[in-house]
Amino acid sequence: MNLQQLEYFKVIAETKNFTEASNILSVTQPALSKAISKLEEELDVKLFQREGRNIKITKFGEAFLKYAKEALNEIERGKLKLKEMKNNNxxxxxxxxxxxxxxxxxxxxxxxxxxxxxxxxxxxxxxxxxxxxxxxxxxxxxxxxxxxxxxxxxxxxSVLVKNEEYVLIVPRNHRLANEEEVYLKDLKNEYFIAYNNKSSDMSKSYSDLIGYTPKIYAEPSHSSVLSGLVAAGAGIAIILNTPMINTTKISVIKIKDDLGYKSIYMAWxxxxxxxxxxxxxxxxxxxxxxx
Missing domain, CATH: 3.40.190.10 (Periplasmic binding protein-like II)
Structure with a gap:
């Protein structure tokens, strides 16, 4: 039994005529008769009986029609659900x-x-x-x-979508806050805020970046915490330059040393x-x- 047989059965039951049903279904009458015969054989009952040129649904056909319609309706609802899910996806x-x-x-x-x-x-x-x-x-x-x-x-x-440069961020009241550029050697006495999470993707450690081991005050795992600590005066940090930096509480200073760039790739x-x-x-x- 398949959905095509159920659909054929439903249309024949509604039209009570093989010729009309074959036209609606765009299938030949012999193919339609063969499909119904296989369905009756599987169910082991007669679904229709002929009355001259027309046909009449049997009591077995009437009983089965209800379930056939329910099955086809459920399938349609399932198809609509999948379409909705696909559209949302x-x-x-x-x-x-x-x-x-x-x-x-x-x-x-x-x-x-x-x-x-x-x-x-x-x-x-x-x-x-x-x-x-x-x-x-x-x-x-x-x-x-x-x-x-x-x-x-x-x-x-993957494809390269951005090269971000490194900058220094300091609190607004810091001694370097009004500087436009700074050398890393001038930061040896400063306390730094650094990421502590491998997913932070700071591909270079502070030691690699500045050439010496700095004094680390805190190691938050999220950038918003890092920026908040800098804004509160807990220390300074080297981060990627971005329009998202809140410059109302933080000063952004260019670094004169060549630190290269962080390359950002989009992958799929x-x-x-x-x-x-x-x-x-x-x-x-x-x-x-x-x-």
Missing amino acids: DMIISISSTNCIGATYIPFLISSFFNHNLKVKFNMDNQSTEEIIKGLKNGNIDFGFISDIEDLDKDIE NKNLPMSENKIDFKNYAINMSEN
């Missing part, structure tokens, strides 16, 4: 980034994209690079934003299909990197 973009990128680059990208496309919704979280790659492979994440692409799986494609699973909205977002992020 097409409207949701799941992204994951390392903590540092999630605190600096992602809010700026999402805010900018909303001005371009107000229809979509985002599911966002911060994870380690390893967790992001795993999520891309199993399809739980649409796009990952990472800095390290050396160990990417062959199924994962090239084997998984993308909705139009996801393709739109991917192209938008890439185009932003080119401007």
